[in-house]
Amino acid sequence: MDGIAGALPDVVIIGAMKCGTTSLHAYLDAHPDVAMSEPKELNFFVGPADRAGDWTEGNWHRGVAWYAGQFDARARVRGESSPGYTSPDHPEVAGRMAEVVPGARLVYAVRDPVDRAVSQYWHHRRDGTEPRPPEEALLDPASQYVARGRYLERLEPFLAAGAFEGRITVVAQEDLRDRPRATMRRLFEQLGLDDHWSSAMEQRRNAAPDRPAPVDAAVRERLRAALRDDAERLREVTGEEFAAWSL
Numbered sequence: 001m002d003g004i005a006g007a008l009p010d011v012v013i014i015g016a017m018k019c020g021t022t023s024l025h026a027y028l029d030a031h032p033d034v035a036m037s038e039p040k041e042l043n044f045f046v047g048p049a050d051r052a053g054d055w056t057e058g059n060w061h062r063g064v065a066w067y068a069g070q071f072d073a074r075a076r077v078r079g080e081s082s083p084g085y086t087s088p089d090h091p092e093v094a095g096r097m098a099e100v101v102p103g104a105r106l107v108y109a110v111r112d113p114v115d116r117a118v119s120q121y122w123h124h125r126r127d128g129t130e131p132r133p134p135e136e137a138l139l140d141p142a143s144q145y146v147a148r149g150r151y152l153e154r155l156e157p158f159l160a161a162g163a164f165e166g167r168i169t170v171v172a173q174e175d176l177r178d179r180p181r182a183t184m185r186r187l188f189e190q191l192g193l194d195d196h197w198s199s200a201m202e203q204r205r206n207a208a209p210d211r212p213a214p215v216d217a218a219v220r221e222r223l224r225a226a227l228r229d230d231a232e233r234l235r236e237v238t239g240e241e242f243a244a245w246s247l
Helices: 002-007 021-030 064-068 093-100 113-126 134-138 151-160 173-178 180-190 201-205 217-238
Strands: 011-015 034-036 077-081 105-110 168-172
Touching: 002 064, 011 021, 011 151, 021 034, 021 077, 021 105, 021 173, 021 180, 093 151, 105 151, 105 173, 113 134, 113 217, 134 217, 151 168, 151 217, 168 173, 168 180, 173 180
Parallel strands: 011 077, 011 105, 034 077, 105 168
Antiparallel strands: none
16 A cells, blocks of 8 residues: 555545535635546445445445546645545445544534434435435434434544544535635645645535525424534534524
């Protein structure tokens, strides 16, 4: 692996769904010293070690040389964005990342957990995979609507891995939407990049933010109750206020 370490990513966006990962990927890629992967989601650290398992879920079976080959080795900073890395369905990811890219900065995009759940619900309604009404689907304890918004729970394996201590940045979608320049300057600085560089893309991509359709106030309150403890723990661990959140 030593021979290809120079082509491995320096930054990996690890989640979460419906929290602005596409915008983050694009903003980083627009910086002249950054080359983000194409496609965006490589899902390399997911899946079994060989084709004997259900290797269609991810690309781990392809090997580190394949992964390194997805990046521009000439770029000063390289990265990818795979929100599935924080899924509890893939408990192997944090350990694999600690072994292969221990020096990478991890970026976890988050959002008001209630808005995130509602947005995911309407996303699945539009694509035809969610037939249930909001109150039934959103409050189903077996669904992912609540689980995906329990952000600290999903970060804990990466915190426990040890390699990423001090190398995890949490970015709130609300900050990316309302203060894109300041939010990206912080991330550029952490990556050792020119943090004074800016792109008009930041304003263009935030011109029409994803705002979830309304659901019944009682449903939203029950969602807040299910998510509040994790949100408070996330504030404690990260030191971030997430002042725009409703819980």
